[in-house]
Amino acid sequence: MTDAIETRTPDRNPMPAAGEDPLTIAGRAFGSRLLLGTGGFTSHQLLEDAIEASATELVTVALRRIDPAGLRAGRGSLIDVLSGAGVEILPNTAGCHTARDAVLTAKLAREAFATDWVKLEVIGDEDTLLPDSPELLLAAEQLVDDGFVVLPYMTDDPVLARRLADVGCAAVMPLGSPIGSGMGIRNPYNIALIREAVDLPLVLDAGIGTASDAALAMELGCDAVLAASAISRAQDPVRMARAMRAAVQAGRLARTAGRIPRRHYATPSTTMDGMADLGPA
Amino acid sequence: MIAVNGQSSDVRAGETVAGVLVRLGLRADTAGVAVAVDGEVVPRGEWPSFVLAEDARVEVLTAMQGG
Numbered sequence: 001m002t003d004a005i006e007t008r009t010p011d012r013n014p015m016p017a018a019g020e021d022p023l024t025i026a027g028r029a030f031g032s033r034l035l036l037g038t039g040g041f042t043s044h045q046l047l048e049d050a051i052e053a054s055a056t057e058l059v060t061v062a063l064r065r066i067d068p069a070g071l072r073a074g075r076g077s078l079i080d081v082l083s084g085a086g087v088e089i090l091p092n093t094a095g096c097h098t099a100r101d102a103v104l105t106a107k108l109a110r111e112a113f114a115t116d117w118v119k120l121e122v123i124g125d126e127d128t129l130l131p132d133s134p135e136l137l138l139a140a141e142q143l144v145d146d147g148f149v150v151l152p153y154m155t156d157d158p159v160l161a162r163r164l165a166d167v168g169c170a171a172v173m174p175l176g177s178p179i180g181s182g183m184g185i186r187n188p189y190n191i192a193l194i195r196e197a198v199d200l201p202l203v204l205d206a207g208i209g210t211a212s213d214a215a216l217a218m219e220l221g222c223d224a225v226l227a228a229s230a231i232s233r234a235q236d237p238v239r240m241a242r243a244m245r246a247a248v249q250a251g252r253l254a255r256t257a258g259r260i261p262r263r264h265y266a267t268p269s270t271t272m273d274g275m276a277d278l279g280p281a
Numbered sequence: 282m283i284a285v286n287g288q289s290s291d292v293r294a295g296e297t298v299a300g301v302l303v304r305l306g307l308r309a310d311t312a313g314v315a316v317a318v319d320g321e322v323v324p325r326g327e328w329p330s331f332v333l334a335e336d337a338r339v340e341v342l343t344a345m346q347g348g
């Protein structure tokens with residue numbers, strides 16, 4: 001009897017349980033389709049709370065010069081916070097402007113964090129932080145050859161996505177708009193084209209401003225969304241983390257449910273069959 | 282002069298990478314740390330044996346918040 005009650009529970013809770021619809025990257029399954037960037041949180045406590053509210057399992061970190069004074073002052077290490085939260089670390093190569101620097105940074109991150117996963121960033125422009133595509137492709141190729149699981153942050157270019165897939169990247173991560181701009185997805189058409197162009201996990205990586213942007217990304221066919229500033233710089237980051245979590249789930253459900261086509265004119269949802277004859281007006 | 286994280290330091294040629302970490306107040310087995318000398322990665326296992334030359338540039342890096 002207990003079984004019968006339990007099997008009916010999912011009807012009352014339409015959200016897929018963790019593990020039911022996993023995100024798989026390089027053979028690794030994640031219950032959450034929301035990746036969290038750790039940049040911008042004003043305290044480790046806030047970051048911890050946002051991680052919990054977002055239910056993310058994969059978070060990005062940067063590699064920077066150590067501050068021994070800070071550690072001695074008891075500020076604690078980010079690594080301790082993240083391992084305490086039970087999330088996987090995805091090191092990035094933020095701030096690198098050449099393939100050489102990005103490759104070296106990825107190798108240092110592998111030493112530091114004992115992971116061969118890397119979010120590959122090679123920046124080509126200071127104002128927009130847009131990626132330098134030729135350097136990105138070069139770095140991706142070298143890192144794949146060296147055994148890395150490469151997740152490149154890229155422009156929303158379907159041809160580049162195919163080239164990055166060809167050199168062996170584990171996913172592609174196009175921007176919706178520039179990093180931290182909160183402008184959302186400026187060219188949804190390109191994101192949809194990238195979905196068609198590659199058979200790899202597709203992660204919308206930058207430009208998310210609010211929950212509807214994350215939902216749109218998923219509706220366009222993205223497998224996951226990476227949000228950083230949209231959460232960390234919101235007025236209430238923990239609340240926004242919860243919003244993003246729900247938006248990613250809603251967008252995924254909508255995508256897999258299959259939306260109705262857009263039409264120019266109305267299509268009645270109520271049949272005319274059996275309409276009463278109410279006489280002349 | 283040996284530079285550590287872009288700052289001039291008291292580290293002398295002949296000292297090891299592990300010695301630099303001790304000077305920074307870090308244990309040799311500190312998690313989440315990587316070291317580069319003159320733009321090359323020094324694997325953790327080589328920290329005790331890697332001897333620094335005069336004018337070496339040492340970078341000691343760790344995780345920081347970032348997108």
